[in-house]
Amino acid sequence: MLEVKNLQKSYEKDKPALTDISFDIKPGTFVAIIGPSGAGKTTILRSLNQLIKDDDGQILLDGKDIRTANKEQLRKFRRQIGMVFQNYNLVExxxxxxxxxxxxxxxxxxxxxxxxxxxxxxxxxxxxxxxxxxxxxxxxxxxxxxxxxxxxxxxxxxxxxxxPKVILCDEPIASLDPASAQNVMELLKRLTDEYNLICIANLHQINMAKKYADQIIGIRKGHLVFDEDADLLSEDILRTLYDQDITKELE
Structure with a gap:
């Protein structure tokens, strides 16, 4: 179980990047985080494995707080958290x-x-x-x-x-053609089910989030706007998230 409670982060004084972000994710769940550019999606992902230090809150993996871990404990936590990068991060x-x-x-x-x-x-x-x-x-x-x-x-x-118990994917299909993007999403979904993982992917492709995710988290200006089953993502929620009608993305 991954529990995030009241997560806060500011990069500049009086300019919060995340404000009271809270959500729970059960094993075997494929989660998509959606929202406009600059909404705070990557900040959430980088907080979850403490690549950045947030300001307040709790990040509990099986009841243990990652945020309060010392250096050795954090090293052990990171073994349990895999990362998939937009730019692959391979040694070519x-x-x-x-x-x-x-x-x-x-x-x-x-x-x-x-x-x-x-x-x-x-x-x-x-x-x-x-x-x-x-x-x-x-x-x-x-x-x-x-x-x-x-x-x-x-x-x-x-x-x-x-x-790992958790795999974090930062825009995993942003650099891929449509066919490759679909293959990667299908693979992530299948492996989430097979290994009973928590898989969290930041996505701009709303149609892909709707098609493959079990749970969708919507972020706008550092605030949690939506956290429900993917089937409940509506046109009204999308308009709230993006300030415009992008319902074609659901087709």
Whole structure:
């Protein structure tokens, strides 16, 4: 269970980026966070794994507050929180399987990480995950040779090898063509169900949020406007979020 309670963040004095953001997410739930650019979606995501320090509130993962964790505790929390990036965040000169194995670095000593000392079991799991995302034939190719959709699937496999409870996706389909975007969304939804994960994706594509998400969180100017089942997202809510009629996005 992930519980966010009264989360607050300001980058400048008297200019709050997040104001009293609260929501709960159960395992096995695919969540889309929607809202205009600058609404605070990325700030929420980066707060959840403490890539930024927020100002107040609670972020509870299975009842334990991530915000109050010390350095070692935070390192252990981050093992449980995978991250999928818009720009993939891969090492392009390395092979696909090497990039997937980087997801194990949080479990390694600095020395083992530097020298890429992975167990046979970890290598076998990496291959298994590549098969699951449809890339086992590309395991020894450099990531620089892959398409955008393939790179994003490598990023998903890298997050899964962490054995996470939560996967955070920051605009995971923004750089992809429509067919690749649909493939990635279908994959994220399937893996959320299969692994009983909490998957949270920031999205601008409302139609994709409506189609694939179980739960939708709507953010406007740092405030929570909507937090319900995806089926309850209405034209009125969209107009409130975006200050304009964008109902074609629901088609």
């Amino acid at each position: 000169r390395l092979t696909v399987i090497e990039n997937v194995l980087h997801g194990r670095l949080g479990y390694k000593s600095t020395l083992a990480g530097v020298f890429g000392r992975y167990t046979q079991e970890e290598k076998e799991e990496a291959m298994s995950l590549l098969k699951k995302v449809g890339l086992e034939k590309f395991a020894l190719k450099r990531c620089s040779e892959l398409s955008g959709g393939q790179k994003q699937r490598v990023g998903i496999a890298r997050s899964l090898i962490q054995h």
